[in-house]
């Protein structure tokens with residue numbers, strides 16, 4: 001019997017990748033190849049059976065409690081998909097945003113087989129735990145992914161064929177994934193379409209019970225399609241865009257970066273024409289869109305006094321909204337984040353080390369967001385920024401009149417502010433020695449005694465500390481207390497310097513994707529220089545440079561190297577240490593490939609975004625030309 005050609009491609013790709021160590025360009029979708037590369041970089045052996053074990057029953061209970069809202073909002077789709085899955089001999093799986101299976105329902109026969117490969121509640125199916133699989137890949141890629149049979153990284157998972165889509169909350173935060181899994185031997189062509197449309201429904205439902213005080217605008221170019229799950233939804237507080245669904249952002253040509261940054265007036269020309277069900281809104285680029293508006297009593301879109309933006313509610317398991325420019329992490333850091341969140345949940349203090357601007361605070365906030373304490377306070381203390389005499393009062397609080405200048409009512413102190421949540425001790429290496437002893441005592445005894453007070457208060461905080469210093473060396477030199485060091489650094493994470501990122505061009509392209517608006521693109525020569533620069537200020541400097549280029553350019557402009565800050569523009573020839581062996585041409589090629597992948601394999605779209613012709617892109621980024629390239633699966 002003739003073998004299915006795509007299966008033969010995958011087998012060939014596996015041979016190239018796992019046996020020969022070559023990148024099988026064009027044989028498997030880009031998402032699969034990237035996932036294999038991330039898994040290989042983690043040192044996974046594809047022949048092994050990964051150790052996937054559910055946690056304790058109490059942990060599963062807690063996991064479900066934490067995700068109660070997601071489970072409830074997903075129930076209608078889980079039920080309909082379960083029927084579908086049972087008929088086609090598969091199972092449907094709902095996970096949380098970190099890939100932990102919350103529910104696995106469907107055909108009991110297949111469910112048994114799936115359980116053999118640990119596809120059951122409580123088990124993490126993130127890529128970092130289970131290798132390439134649809135759930136893990138969809139969570140990393142933030143888009144729907146199908147992984148069939150031998151496309152799975154680990155051999156024992158070859159029996160599976162999975163399609164999964166990530167679930168994003170109205171702030172763009174990952175809160176879960178929905179997956180349909182069947183036997184690899186069966187066709188599952190509809191699976192991807194099904195999970196995508198079910199996720200549309202779930203995401204759409206999130207808006208129904210949230211945002212009572214905001215203005216919710218539902219949009220579609222076709223009036224008949226207003227009200228369906230694929231309608232665009234935009235939420236404004238005052239006049240500011242604070243939340244949206246993906247369809248709303250796409251309709252307006254925006255990305256998640258627009259939340260908090262764009263106003264009603266940036267998006268629409270004037271206010272709505274007509275009322276309620278029958279409104280029309282004209283977009284800034286001149287399109288008439290059909291709209292349904294639900295206004296809070298006092299807000300007038302596009303006119304009237306602008307109310308100050310209020311903090312937005314968190315509809316699903318209360319994740320903190322991502323900051324405007326969403327963090328960009330490499331695969332190893334994503335894995336570290338998941339691990340750090342588990343450690344924090346397990347009450348193990350973690351220490352983050354990294355150069356200035358490498359994103360230690362961003363990492364800590366993300367850990368908090370992924371932890372079970374996401375809806376509890378995150379309190380950051382910069383130990384280097386406070387005058388020595390004040391840190392103590394700031395941290396531990398003080399009683400009324402404890403010292404000159406103390407507020408009349410006294411102060412609770414940051415440690416008690418963080419009660420129930422996460423305390424982030426930034427620049428811990430700069431904490432004065434005398435204070436280290438007090439901090440150690442507070443951490444050990446889990447109590448805080450305010451200055452001038454006699455009564456200790458119990459506190460329940462999880463500790464995350466960060467420093468750019470070599471704390472271990474400081475303990476040896478007597479500048480940092482070893483007992484405190486071992487207390488706060490029970491598990492350490494080293495954030496990579498920006499120049500050490502293996503896919504620096506990809507990271508830069510992703511940062512730019514966060515910042516760029518209005519069709520602005522980076523010319524390949526610009527990206528090549530950015531990728532060759534050494535970035536001593538790390539992420540902070542990279543974000544600053546991108547923002548500067550966005551501010552200096554016009555909508556639709558293809559940004560040439562002349563707009564780069566001088567230090568970066570003048571990087572020719574590039575510093576040797578910063579350029580990988582394949583040189584600038586290689587970097588430009590990598591950037592082009594990243595752009596193609598970011599455009600879901602659509603070379604014409606990638607060419608448009610990069611501002612180069614399609615033929616240039618084929619010539620430089622696609623080995624062997626367009627024929628063999630297949631990026632979509």
Ligand SMILES: Nc1ncnc2c1ncn2[C@@H]1O[C@H](COP(=O)(O)OP(=O)(O)OP(=O)(O)O)[C@@H](O)[C@H]1O
Pocket residue numbers: 325326327328329354355356357358359360361362363468511539540541543
């Ligand atoms: N992973 C990331 N993705 C996108 N932007 C980032 C990331 N990490 C850091 N940044 C950007 O860099 C800025 C600095 O990050 P952050 O304050 O976390 O660095 P840091 O390592 O704590 O620096 P310092 O040691 O100087 O305090 C952030 O405000 C953000 O703009």
